[in-house]
Amino acid sequence: MRLSRYFLPVLKENPSEAQIVSHRLMLRAGMIKQASAGIYAWLPLGFKVLRKLENIVHEEQVRAGHIPMLMPTLQSADLWRESGRYDGYGEEMLRMQDRHGRDMLYSPTAEEMFTDVFRANVNSYKDLPLTLYQIQWKFRDEIRPRFGVMRGREFLMKDGYNFDLSKEDALHAYNRHLVSYLRTYERMGLQAIPMRADSGPIGGDYTHEFLVLADTGESEVFYDSEITDLTFGDRDIDFDSVEQCQAVLEEFTSRYARTDETHDEALFAEVPEDRRRTARGIEVGQIFYFGTQYSDAMGAAVQGPDGKPVSIHMGSHGIGVSRLLGAIIEASHDENGIIWPEGVTPFHVGIVNLKQGDEEADSACEALYDSFTAAGLDPLYDDRKERAGGKFATMDLIGLPWRITVGPRGLKNGVVELTSRRTGESEELPPEQAVEKIIQIYAKHRVTGL
Amino acid sequence: MRLSRYFLPVLKENPSEAQIVSHRLMLRAGMIKQASAGIYAWLPLGFKVLRKLENIVHEEQVRAGHIPMLMPTLQSADLWRESGRYDGYGEEMLRMQDRHGRDMLYSPTAEEMFTDVFRANVNSYKDLPLTLYQIQWKFRDEIRPRFGVMRGREFLMKDGYNFDLSKEDALHAYNRHLVSYLRTYERMGLQAIPMRADSGPIGGDYTHEFLVLADTGESEVFYDSEITDLTFGDRDIDFDSVEQCQAVLEEFTSRYARTDETHDEALFAEVPEDRRRTARGIEVGQIFYFGTQYSDAMGAAVQGPDGKPVSIHMGSHGIGVSRLLGAIIEASHDENGIIWPEGVTPFHVGIVNLKQGDEEADSACEALYDSFTAAGLDPLYDDRKERAGGKFATMDLIGLPWRITVGPRGLKNGVVELTSRRTGESEELPPEQAVEKIIQIYAKHRVTGL
Numbered sequence: 001m002r003l004s005r006y007f008l009p010v011l012k013e014n015p016s017e018a019q020i021v022s023h024r025l026m027l028r029a030g031m032i033k034q035a036s037a038g039i040y041a042w043l044p045l046g047f048k049v050l051r052k053l054e055n056i057v058h059e060e061q062v063r064a065g066h067i068p069m070l071m072p073t074l075q076s077a078d079l080w081r082e083s084g085r086y087d088g089y090g091e092e093m094l095r096m097q098d099r100h101g102r103d104m105l106y107s108p109t110a111e112e113m114f115t116d117v118f119r120a121n122v123n124s125y126k127d128l129p130l131t132l133y134q135i136q137w138k139f140r141d142e143i144r145p146r147f148g149v150m151r152g153r154e155f156l157m158k159d160g161y162n163f164d165l166s167k168e169d170a171l172h173a174y175n176r177h178l179v180s181y182l183r184t185y186e187r188m189g190l191q192a193i194p195m196r197a198d199s200g201p202i203g204g205d206y207t208h209e210f211l212v213l214a215d216t217g218e219s220e221v222f223y224d225s226e227i228t229d230l231t232f233g234d235r236d237i238d239f240d241s242v243e244q245c246q247a248v249l250e251e252f253t254s255r256y257a258r259t260d261e262t263h264d265e266a267l268f269a270e271v272p273e274d275r276r277r278t279a280r281g282i283e284v285g286q287i288f289y290f291g292t293q294y295s296d297a298m299g300a301a302v303q304g305p306d307g308k309p310v311s312i313h314m315g316s317h318g319i320g321v322s323r324l325l326g327a328i329i330e331a332s333h334d335e336n337g338i339i340w341p342e343g344v345t346p347f348h349v350g351i352v353n354l355k356q357g358d359e360e361a362d363s364a365c366e367a368l369y370d371s372f373t374a375a376g377l378d379p380l381y382d383d384r385k386e387r388a389g390g391k392f393a394t395m396d397l398i399g400l401p402w403r404i405t406v407g408p409r410g411l412k413n414g415v416v417e418l419t420s421r422r423t424g425e426s427e428e429l430p431p432e433q434a435v436e437k438i439i440q441i442y443a444k445h446r447v448t449g450l
Numbered sequence: 451m452r453l454s455r456y457f458l459p460v461l462k463e464n465p466s467e468a469q470i471v472s473h474r475l476m477l478r479a480g481m482i483k484q485a486s487a488g489i490y491a492w493l494p495l496g497f498k499v500l501r502k503l504e505n506i507v508h509e510e511q512v513r514a515g516h517i518p519m520l521m522p523t524l525q526s527a528d529l530w531r532e533s534g535r536y537d538g539y540g541e542e543m544l545r546m547q548d549r550h551g552r553d554m555l556y557s558p559t560a561e562e563m564f565t566d567v568f569r570a571n572v573n574s575y576k577d578l579p580l581t582l583y584q585i586q587w588k589f590r591d592e593i594r595p596r597f598g599v600m601r602g603r604e605f606l607m608k609d610g611y612n613f614d615l616s617k618e619d620a621l622h623a624y625n626r627h628l629v630s631y632l633r634t635y636e637r638m639g640l641q642a643i644p645m646r647a648d649s650g651p652i653g654g655d656y657t658h659e660f661l662v663l664a665d666t667g668e669s670e671v672f673y674d675s676e677i678t679d680l681t682f683g684d685r686d687i688d689f690d691s692v693e694q695c696q697a698v699l700e701e702f703t704s705r706y707a708r709t710d711e712t713h714d715e716a717l718f719a720e721v722p723e724d725r726r727r728t729a730r731g732i733e734v735g736q737i738f739y740f741g742t743q744y745s746d747a748m749g750a751a752v753q754g755p756d757g758k759p760v761s762i763h764m765g766s767h768g769i770g771v772s773r774l775l776g777a778i779i780e781a782s783h784d785e786n787g788i789i790w791p792e793g794v795t796p797f798h799v800g801i802v803n804l805k806q807g808d809e810e811a812d813s814a815c816e817a818l819y820d821s822f823t824a825a826g827l828d829p830l831y832d833d834r835k836e837r838a839g840g841k842f843a844t845m846d847l848i849g850l851p852w853r854i855t856v857g858p859r860g861l862k863n864g865v866v867e868l869t870s871r872r873t874g875e876s877e878e879l880p881p882e883q884a885v886e887k888i889i890q891i892y893a894k895h896r897v898t899g900l
Binding site: 005006007009030033035036040041042043044046047050051065067068069070071072073074075076087091094095096098099102104106113116117120121122127130131137139141143153154156414449450 | 455517523549572597603
């Protein structure tokens with residue numbers, strides 16, 4: 001993309017309504033614009049990252065064997081009356097009537113609707129196991145929406161539902177989700193720690209939240225510092241293997257890690273003192289096993305191997321996709337702006353032309369642009385007639401991990417400058433080598449999506 | 451995908467609620483399930499096609515230089531009061547109040563919100579031209595939703611908005627949209643004819659609808675038969691070129707082609723009698739130029755080259771993405787089921803194993819599966835223990851354009867059978883040749899998306 005043809009309305013001033021850094025930077029970098037309280041328009045740069053996160057989540061869910069589909073945002077109240085949640089959900093559920101006076105609601109989650117699709121179509125144990133999921137907009141009418149996309153009212157969520165014949169199978173689904181979530185967050189450059197959680201209004205005995213450590217997190221967290229040394233890395237996991245998934249669960253959840261909701265001082269005291277940590281965390285996902293609660297309420301059973309009906313064991317598993325943008329920025333920024341991890345950056349590399357209009361500089365930039373595009377990478381070329389300082393400030397603000405600076409002086413020596421946003425370090429090298437280096441960096445960060 | 455692990459709830463019976471063939475086939479092929487009147491859950495097969503259509507629309511919009519972003523589904527009533535449409539829109543607008551009693555609505559279209567983003571961020575003629583678009587769920591509370599996704603209440607729409615300094619520039623944007631839409635529909639295997647249309651509640655002088663000819667179309671159409679000989683083909687269009695885009699517009703709109711809303715008997719009589727055609731058509735898109743109507747109402751102006759404020763010339767341009775599934779099926783099916791065009795098929799090829807459990811047949815199927823996957827194609831392998839007739843019927847119903855049948859008898863001779871869904875013709879050839887042929891067929895039907 002050439003910046004002169006893009007729509008990137010960056011702000012010079014710090015917006016007064018933003019209390020936390022991710023909200024401030026998303027507004028300043030022209031990623032979002034508030035439409036109503038807790039409801040945002042996703043400007044082109046914000047949408048680009050959102051779509052990339054969505055695609056990463058899809059890829060990792062499909063890798064784990066889960067099947068994508070899509071529910072409508074508006075649902076009939078009747079289904080929610082069946083499960084008993086229509087009256088219980090409270091004021092966060094946005095309700096409305098259609099022109100015929102029928103009670104409708106904007107889906108805040110979708111246990112009922114997935115259970116309904118399941119019971120209408122699956123009759124035999126032979127069709128199990130099954131995990132269906134969607135990435136769809138949800139609405140929760142928060143009384144005090146705040147922190148930008150971190151606590152919005154209309155938000156994009158991945159919600160998945162497993163349908164299994166037994167508790168044992170459902171716990172494998174639970175573990176599979178844990179593994180796929182670890183992979184997902186790592187690809188996004190995040191360390192998200194699974195912590196024992198409270199099941200809240202969804203119910204159930206088994207649940208973990210995934211928390212990203214950040215000073216602005218809404219939860220207080222307590223953990224054994226050994227847990228932050230764990231990485232999932234490039235392991236080749238067989239998601240069908242009960243043992244492999246169980247082993248990952250044990251590795252990542254055996255150390256103490258809890259939020260204030262489930263914190264247990266006595267247990268925490270057993271952690272060696274030099275490894276006890278208290279911090280703040282942002283919740284970016286949660287997994288639940290809740291057994292037959294919804295399937296019993298809604299009559300979702302299948303015929304078992306012996307011909308008798310079996311209640312389905314279910315769980316639900318969520319990732320807050322739009323909120324992840326905020327979490328990533330909270331975890332990765334400096335005083336000049338955002339620092340995108342390579343896995344999620346909206347553009348792979350920025351090209352800054354120090355002397356727009358200079359024939360040699362222009363054609364060197366165009367050649368770089370074409371090389372990146374031909375390699376399947378997505379460069380952002382600042383081709384505006386602006387002074388260098390303004391161009392650098394914009395690139396720093398929007399946080400592309402790599403920048404190539406092109407100017408007449410360097411070109412005379414056959415070099416351009418390659419700068420890392422994270423370290424600020426620069427090196428001069430011939431343009432072809434800069435391109436090659438960038439291509440190599442991104443070789444393991446390809447996002448295909450659905 | 452292996453069918454034994456997929457969720458494809460096909461129906462044997464014809465669903466009684468479906469009046470038209472696309473609705474019937476989408477229900478039977480397990481693509482959708484009605485959630486409420488005019489509101490559908492997109493089951494995995496339906497979602498897969500929907501996502502592919504969405505990605506094709508994105509690719510073609512980006513190719514034309516248009517910039518993707520995303521608006522929220524829920525909007526404040528205030529913006530619509532500014533434009534004067536809140537009271538005028540009528541009962542098709544779904545209205546609600548949030549917990550604080552603020553008036554909200556589910557966006558049926560987004561002229562107001564895009565104009566608001568524009569006026570808040572663009573001040574100078576130097577930032578023009580600009581075309582922003584989104585693909586987002588919309589809601590229109592139709593009094594009698596029907597025909598499945600063809601006339602649903604919650605539907606996925608691409609809506610784009612151009613912002614230009616003059617009528618001349620805005621008409622180039624109009625033409626650019628016409629060109630990009632022709633490309634888009636052709637990639638989907640559709641012939642969509644631009645017809646002079648009525649501007650309706652959006653207003654404006656210039657508007658074309660795109661109609662797909664089909665017996666079940668809701669509009670009566672009148673056209674010069676020469677128009678159906680036109681194809682866009684592989685032309686390499688420069689979307690910045692006013693001349694090139696204008697020439698395409700003239701080529702595709704100079705012959706008589708109108709819906710009943712704008713039909714003119716006297717003009718139609720000038721078409722040579724043997725070329726006059728009357729048929730039915732399905733509307734799959736519409737483009738508008740409406741001048742300064744919204745920018746004047748909402749104060750969207752920029753500083754012109756002479757320093758004086760200039761009202762922005764706008765247009766809006768829509769593609770009914772979810773409705774396209776219905777239109778494609780109406781235009782491409784037979785008595786056995788859907789026939790997907792290669793550009794939009796949910797899976798590229800079906801693999802039918804005639805003797806599941808036979809070691810040689812199983813491993814031949816697995817080898818085919820791996821070859822396709824390695825080539826970046828998406829096969830559907832029917833690995834169920836079902837009789838051949840049932841497997842063929844399912845493949846015909848869901849409409850994959852190509853099927854490879856693998857059985858012990860053929861394998862003894864070193865061949866598999868490759869069958870075209872459209873012609874029903876089969877040929878026997880060695881597995882590697884079948885793979886090669888399929889790869890070649892899809893070489894020009896790659897969808898990347900955003």
